[in-house]
Structures are given as structure tokens and as C-alpha cells.
Amino acid sequence: MGTAGACPPPPEGRPAGAPAEHDAWTPAERDAMARALDAARLGPRGANPLVGAAVLIDDEIVAVGHHRGAGTPHAEVDAIAAARRAGADLTRAQLLVTLEPCSHTGRTPPCTRAILEAGIPRVIHAIDDPNPQAATGAHALRSAGVEVCSGLLAAEATALNARWLECARSRRPFVTAKTAMTLDGRIAAADSTSQWITGPAARAQGHALRARVDAILVGSGTLAADNPRLTARLDGEPAAQHSAAHQEATQQPSAQHPTAQQPTPHQPLRCVMGLRPVPATAALRADDNWLHLPTRDPRQALATLADRGVGHVLIEGGATVLTSFLVADLVDELLVHLGPLLLGAGRSAVGDLGVSTLADAHRFHPDGAPALLGEDLVMRYIAAPANPIPADHR
Numbered sequence: 590m591g592t593a594g595a596c597p598p599p600p601e602g603r604p605a606g607a608p609a610e611h612d613a614w615t616p617a618e619r620d621a622m623a624r625a626l627d628a629a630r631l632g633p634r635g636a637n638p639l640v641g642a643a644v645l646i647d648d649e650i651v652a653v654g655h656h657r658g659a660g661t662p663h664a665e666v667d668a669i670a671a672a673r674r675a676g677a678d679l680t681r682a683q684l685l686v687t688l689e690p691c692s693h694t695g696r697t698p699p700c701t702r703a704i705l706e707a708g709i710p711r712v713i714h715a716i717d718d719p720n721p722q723a724a725t726g727a728h729a730l731r732s733a734g735v736e737v738c739s740g741l742l743a744a745e746a747t748a749l750n751a752r753w754l755e756c757a758r759s760r761r762p763f764v765t766a767k768t769a770m771t772l773d774g775r776i777a778a779a780d781s782t783s784q785w786i787t788g789p790a791a792r793a794q795g796h797a798l799r800a801r802v803d804a805i806l807v808g809s810g811t812l813a814a815d816n817p818r819l820t821a822r823l824d825g826e827p828a829a830q831h832s833a834a835h836q837e838a839t840q841q842p843s844a845q846h847p848t849a850q851q852p853t854p855h856q857p858l859r860c861v862m863g864l865r866p867v868p869a870t871a872a873l874r875a876d877d878n879w880l881h882l883p884t885r886d887p888r889q890a891l892a893t894l895a896d897r898g899v900g901h902v903l904i905e906g907g908a909t910v911l912t913s914f915l916v917a918d919l920v921d922e923l924l925v926h927l928g929p930l931l932l933g934a935g936r937s938a939v940g941d942l943g944v945s946t947l948a949d950a951h952r953f954h955p956d957g958a959p960a961l962l963g964e965d966l967v968m969r970y971i972a973a974p975a976n977p978i979p980a981d982h983r
């Protein structure tokens with residue numbers, strides 16, 4: 590546990606998420622927060638932030654936990670459970686967590702309750718929670734007699750969730766864009782055929798993603814060309830060659846569920862964006878869980894989705910719609926599924942971004958290792974906060 594006086598001043602008055610590093614943290618506290626950040630990275634991107642936690646007793650990390658996505662235990666609860674399994678005496682522990690513990694009941698009970706029930710006397714969180722519903726956690730813990738400090742590795746914690754924090758600030762859904770392209774960057778042949786560029790294993794991962802987002806969006810061009818169903822289905826073969834971390838992050842269907850064409854329990858809201866009316870015969874009208882967004886403005890589309898309670902939307906294309914979200918810097922996460930074929934002509938995955946010189950390129954950072962699913966390469970990228978260009982690429 591940190592020495593008396595090592596706790597930085599209470600964070601009141603500091604804007605949510607603002608870094609406030611302090612030089613009085615012990616090396617063990619720093620190590621534990623670094624482990625919590627590493628654990629956080631294992632979680633899936635989306636409507637929820639990436640959060641990790643570590644339990645420290647006598648300068649020893651006795652347990653680490655992280656959040657695995659909506660509806661699953663929060664990082665604090667995960668770490669506390671792991672500490673209990675290890676037989677740790679939590680009344681002597683400090684809990685280090687990358688985001689302020691929540692004090693509200695969402696899909697899971699408040700983390701403050703779990704901390705108080707465990708009898709943990711000291712909590713260090715890296716950054717404050719910008720969600721007004723959850724942001725009273727530090728106050729609630731202090732009121733109950735827990736010592737609460739914040740600001741340790743705050744810059745790293747802010748960077749980890751930069752795009753999520755931006756979504757929270759601007760009250761818009763987190764945007765994942767997925768595109769299945771050929772080796773020469775085409776998403777459809779000259780005659781508009783595109784099914785299928787990627788194989789069953791990569792498509793199965795696409796369906797697993799559909800099954801965890803709140804909404805899926807395509808443009809009216811894709812609707813006209815493909816008449817897609819846009820449902821989440823466990824079709825395709827289970828993937829054989831990808832890491833456990835990748836499997837967890839994407840909630841890849843396991844080898845035990847190779848069922849063909851079976852709808853998953855959660856279905857996303859199926860959305861089509863564009864001014865054209867949605868034909869009465871469109872497959873996505875199969876039930877009421879669909880929405881026409883009669884706009885070409887991506888911000889307008891996201892505002893409408895936010896009003897409908899959508900926290901995570903998947904943009905599946907086509908190129909025109911994807912380009913409009915990229916131009917507006919509204920793609921937080923980009924998934925590229927690369928099929929081993931060449932077309933030489935046809936629809937490019939991305940249209941004109943208004944970039945005329947390399948220095949203005951939209952840059953993304955790899956988010957985990959690429960995975961080979963069947964014969965397709967699946968790559969995950971995260972957008973930089975404001976697409977800064979690394980110095981060595983200038």
C-alpha cells in the first residue's frame with residue numbers, strides 16, 4: 590500500500606479524463622496500474638470503454654482482471670473474483686483500476702458495492718469516468734471511508750480509450766467499420782458482384798461482430814446491389830488459426846457452434862442510409878427491427894442512432910458510405926478482411942478522401958496482431974485521436 594501522503598490531492602475540479610500525474614506513486618503501484626492497462630487491452634472495442642484492474646497486497650500483484658464487453662462483469666469485479674480465488678485478504682489490498690469505479694446499476698451491479706463488500710481500503714483509478722451516471726464512484730467510496738486517489742498513468746489510460754472518450758464527449762455511438770476487400774483493395778467487381786470476397790471463417794467472424802453491436806448500417810447502393818439481410822447468423826466454419834486473445838476480443842463463435850444459418854439471440858438494428866426509399870421487397874424488412882436513415886450526412890445518421898439508444902454501430906459499406914464516415918473522422922475502429930484474390934478493376938474499398946499528399950493520409954494504428962481466418966487475413970485498426978502523423982512517417 591502507498592505511504593501516507595502518497596495519495597494525490599482529490600480530483601475535484603479536474604476535467605474528466607484529464608491526465609494528472611503525481612510523483613509520489615510507489616513503483617509497485619505503477620507496475621500494478623501498467624498491468625491493469627495491459628489487461629484492459631484484451632477487451633473488445635465498442636460501446637463500453639476498455640477497463641482493467643489489479644489487486645495489490647504488500648507490493649505484490651495478487652490478481653488482475655478486465656472487462657470483456659457489455660453485460661459481463663466489470664474489471665474491478667473480475668479482479669476481485671480472481672483475488673478471492675487466489676485466497677487473498679482483500680481487507681489489506683489496494684485496487685488499481687484504469688477508469689473510475691462505477692456507482693450505478695447498468696447491466697451489472699455497481700462496482701463500488703463490490704469494492705465495499707470486499708472491504709478494500711484503498712482505490713487508485715487512472716482517470717475519471719465521463720459518464721455522468723457512473724462518475725460518482727470516487728465520491729461514493731470516499732463517503733464510505735475508502736481512500737481514493739486518481740491520476741496514476743492517466744495519460745496512458747486516456748490514450749487507451751481516446752476514441753471512446755471522444756464518443757462519450759460528443760454523445761455519439763462508437764463506430765466500427767468493416768470492409769472485405771481483395772488484395773488490390775476492391776470490394777466489388779465491375780459488375781457489382783461481391784459475394785463472396787472472403788471465405789466462411791472470416792464471414793463467421795463478421796457475424797460474431799454483428800451479434801455484439803447495437804446497429805449495422807449500409808448505404809442504399811449496397812441495398813440495391815446486394816439486397817442484404819444484415820442479420821447476425823452463426824453461419825460459416827469455425828476459424829482454426831487465430832489467437833485466443835483475438836478470439837476473445839471478437840467473440841468468435843467457438844468450434845462447438847458450427848451451426849449453419851442460425852440467427853444469434855441478439856440481433857442488431859438493421860439500418861440503411863441514403864435518400865432513396867427502401868423498396869418494399871428489401872430483405873432487411875423481414876421484421877420491424879430496421880430503420881431508414883434518409884440522409885447523406887454521417888453525423889446526422891449517428892445523432893439519430895444515439896437518440897435510439899445505439900452505443901455501437903457497425904458500418905458495413907459500401908464504399909460511398911464508408912468514405913463519408915472516414916472524411917468526417919467518424920470511424921473509431923477499422924476492420925479489414927483481406928481475401929487472397931485480385932480483380933484489377935471494380936469498386937475501390939474507399940473513395941476520394943480529399944487527400945492529395947501523403948502527409949494528409951488518414952492513419953490508423955494496428956490494434957492487436959493480424960489473424961489468418963481460413964485463407965483471409967483479418968486486421969484490426971484503431972483511429973488515432975485526431976489522426977496525427979507519426980514523426981517517422983512525415
Ligand SMILES: NC(=O)C1=CN([C@@H]2O[C@H](COP(=O)(O)OP(=O)(O)OC[C@H]3O[C@@H](n4cnc5c(N)ncnc54)[C@H](OP(=O)(O)O)[C@@H]3O)[C@@H](O)[C@H]2O)C=CC1
Nearest residue numbers: 769777808809810811863864865885906907908909910913
Ligand atoms: N466487400 C464488402 O465488404 C462490401 C461490398 N459492398 C459492395 O459495394 C457496392 C456498393 O457500394 P456503393 O455504390 O459505394 O454504395 P453505398 O452502399 O455506399 O451507398 C451509396 C448510396 O448511399 C447514399 N448515400 C448515403 N450516404 C451518402 C453520402 N455521404 N454521400 C453520398 N451518397 C450517400 C446515396 O444514395 P441515395 O441516392 O439513396 O442518397 C449513394 O448513392 C456494391 O457492389 C456492394 O456489393 C458493399 C458493402 C460491403
Ligand SMILES: Nc1c(N[C@@H]2O[C@H](COP(=O)(O)O)[C@@H](O)[C@H]2O)[nH]c(=O)[nH]c1=O
Nearest residue numbers: 769783785786787815817818819820905
Ligand atoms: N462481400 C462481402 C461482404 N459483404 C457484406 O455482407 C452483406 C451481405 O449480408 P447478408 O445478406 O446478411 O449475408 C453485403 O451487403 C455487404 O455488406 N462481407 C464479407 O464479410 N465478405 C464479403 O466478401
